[in-house]
Amino acid sequence: xxxxxxxxxxHDNRPDMSKLIVTPQTARFExxxxxxxxxxxxxxxxxxxxxxxxxxxxxxxILVCHALSGNHHVAGVHSEHDKRPGWWDNMIGPGxxxxxxxxxxxxxxxxxxxxxxxxxxxxxPQTGKPFGxxxxxxxxxxxxxxxxxxxxxxxxxxxxAIVGGSLGGMQVLQWSINHPDRLRHALVIAxxxxxxxQNIAFNDVARQAILTDPDFHGGDFYAHGVxxxxxxxxxxxxxxxxYLSDDAMGEKFGRILRTGAYNFGYEVEFExxxxxxxxxxxxxxxxxxxxxxxxxxxxxxxxxxxHHQHGSLSETMQAARAKFLVISFSTDWRFSPSRSxxxxxxxxxxxxxxxxxxxxxxxxxxxxxxxxxQYHNLVRAYMERIVEEA
Amino acid sequence: xxxxxxxxxxxFETIAAWVAPGSRVLDLGCGDGTLLKYLTDxxxxxxxxxxxxxxxxxxxxxxxxxxxxxxxxxxLSGFEADSxxxxxxxxxxxxxxxxxxxIAEMLRVGKQAIVAxxxxxxxxxxxxxxxxxxxxxxxxxxQWFDTPNIHLCTVKDFExxxxxxxxxxxxxxxxxxxxxxxxLPNIRGSVAAYRIERG
Numbered sequence: 393x394x395x396x397x398x399x400x401x402x403h404d405n406r407p408d409m410s411k412l413i414v415t416p417q418t419a420r421f422e423x424x425x426x427x428x429x430x431x432x433x434x435x436x437x438x439x440x441x442x443x444x445x446x447x448x449x450x451x452x453x454i455l456v457c458h459a460l461s462g463n464h465h466v467a468g469v470h471s472e473h474d475k476r477p478g479w480w481d482n483m484i485g486p487g488x489x490x491x492x493x494x495x496x497x498x499x500x501x502x503x504x505x506x507x508x509x510x511x512x513x514x515x516x517p518q519t520g521k522p523f524g525x526x527x528x529x530x531x532x533x534x535x536x537x538x539x540x541x542x543x544x545x546x547x548x549x550x551x552x553a554i555v556g557g558s559l560g561g562m563q564v565l566q567w568s569i570n571h572p573d574r575l576r577h578a579l580v581i582a583x584x585x586x587x588x589x590q591n592i593a594f595n596d597v598a599r600q601a602i603l604t605d606p607d608f609h610g611g612d613f614y615a616h617g618v619x620x621x622x623x624x625x626x627x628x629x630x631x632x633x634x635y636l637s638d639d640a641m642g643e644k645f646g647r648i649l650r651t652g653a654y655n656f657g658y659e660v661e662f663e664x665x666x667x668x669x670x671x672x673x674x675x676x677x678x679x680x681x682x683x684x685x686x687x688x689x690x691x692x693x694x695x696x697x698x699h700h701q702h703g704s705l706s707e708t709m710q711a712a713r714a715k716f717l718v719i720s721f722s723t724d725w726r727f728s729p730s731r732s733x734x735x736x737x738x739x740x741x742x743x744x745x746x747x748x749x750x751x752x753x754x755x756x757x758x759x760x761x762x763x764x765x766q767y768h769n770l771v772r773a774y775m776e777r778i779v780e781e782a
Numbered sequence: 783x784x785x786x787x788x789x790x791x792x793x794f795e796t797i798a799a800w801v802a803p804g805s806r807v808l809d810l811g812c813g814d815g816t817l818l819k820y821l822t823d824x825x826x827x828x829x830x831x832x833x834x835x836x837x838x839x840x841x842x843x844x845x846x847x848x849x850x851x852x853x854x855x856x857x858l859s860g861f862e863a864d865s866x867x868x869x870x871x872x873x874x875x876x877x878x879x880x881x882x883x884x885i886a887e888m889l890r891v892g893k894q895a896i897v898a899x900x901x902x903x904x905x906x907x908x909x910x911x912x913x914x915x916x917x918x919x920x921x922x923x924x925q926w927f928d929t930p931n932i933h934l935c936t937v938k939d940f941e942x943x944x945x946x947x948x949x950x951x952x953x954x955x956x957x958x959x960x961x962x963x964x965x966l967p968n969i970r971g972s973v974a975a976y977r978i979e980r981g
Binding site: 717733741749752770773780 | 806830839843852
């Protein structure tokens with residue numbers, strides 16, 4: 393692009409350099425991985441994307457951990473004409489709060505995922521068939537180990553920061569405990585130190601929807617050429633309800649009827665029904681049911697205090713050395729601000745550096761993916777501080 | 783809630799002098815972090831600020847400070863007893879809703895507390911009241927209708943408050959501008975700062 397003020401780009405057919413074009417890569421790991429469950433994976437693959445340039449000192453790397461349905465495609469687009477940017481494109485990219493002009497950002501699809509990393513829908517090399525139900529349950533700790541191996545592969549000993557929202561934030565927390573020297577900063581966003589009974593209950597309803605779908609076939613539906621769509625749809629619809637706030641849902645949909653009148657039947661009538669069904673359908677077409685089960689189970693099991701004798705988060709966080717930025721959202725009831733304050737308290741109890749912000753936002757748990765001036769300015773300011781420290 | 787930044791905060795120096803180097807400090811109502819930064823730089827304090835306003839949270843993060851977004855009127859339940867050497871509250875007390883609770887919380891969380899507030903008994907304030915008006919001064923820069931200050935007090939009032947609750951006053955500095963006031967502080971002083979502890 394021209395450096396000086398240029399006339400409108402009428403004749404300029406050159407590619408738009410402001411677009412971040414990225415190609416997914418695959419890392420294959422041949423050394424066996426013993427999981428928390430005791431099961432062993434002899435080998436596995438992780439698909440990942442990188443943005444920006446790793447500096448000579450390899451000190452500007454940022455790892456982005458994804459949430460329940462996320463993946464490695466964090467930012468940018470896959471081609472010039474790709475209309476669908478990565479899931480956190482408003483946060484990460486050139487000149488964005490996490491500036492890929494300064495940082496080398498890595499996004500990966502977690503083990504067990506369905507977007508290219510080895511998971512239940514992958515072919516098991518030992519049988520030549522999809523793993524299906526035989527794919528082992530993985531935990532947040534397992535993910536952290538595989539992410540650490542990917543970092544080793546890329547020659548990164550210490551991340552400038554590890555960033556994640558929701559289930560991603562839990563991975564950040566686990567990193568800070570299991571590998572305290574491998575991250576300087578931890579950005580824990582819209583997370584919780586462990587799920588409540590209510591959270592687990594929501595997850596189990598979602599799982600039951602999938603497990604009881606006749607097309608599930610005990611997890612080996614691939615062989616039958618079917619997908620447990622009904623179960624996945626319901627699981628996703630339920631999820632969406634919990635990601636939004638009552639107010640946001642009311643404001644967006646209210647009691648609006650599609651045809652303006654009651655039809656006295658069970659077809660789609662209210663706009664909210666239409667929205668949820670659309671979201672459910674979209675998800676059922678693109679997401680693997682076994683991966684959904686596995687991700688929700690990883691959420692349920694996450695509890696960094698589990699191995700700790702006294703079960704206190706403060707004692708568990710004694711291991712951490714990173715500096716923290718913890719962010720919550722006012723209307724998030726899935727992982728409410730009080731859950732983030734539990735994390736903050738544990739960090740304060742250990743005299744760790746921490747800043748905490750509660751963003752006033754209408755969108756509930758989903759707010760962590762939305763563009764909000766205070767939220768984004770805060771992350772930008774924090775990231776600039778990381779640059780200054782280096 | 784803090785005073786405007788254009789006003790020189792002479793109480794900062796007083797507070798800084800009380801903070802032993804390397805102390806663990808919690809600065810309540812830390813505003814844009816000016817005092818906390820001063821304590822971090824000049825006293826190598828290990829500090830955290832507590833603030834409610836979004837803009838101030840951002841300002842603190844920009845300064846590289848630790849800041850926790852929290853409503854002080856909701857208490858300090860996120861902080862353990864005796865977890866700080868000093869808990870400071872500078873020019874914020876008068877805007878708090880639950881003064882007794884805040885002071886009690888400061889003395890629970892901190893081994894000592896430092897409180898600075900505008901002295902309502904300052905002679906210029908008294909003059910304005912005598913003339914029939916609510917006082918407006920560099921230390922009370924608001925009009926009666928837009929002031930966040932709901933609990934103004936005098937030097938005498940604060941000392942009576944401490945005495946009634948068995949709170950020990952360790953040190954007091956009353957100032958007028960840059961000058962320390964020794965004689966008739968409740969009349970001649972515009973700002974008062976106290977270092978206190980549980981009795």
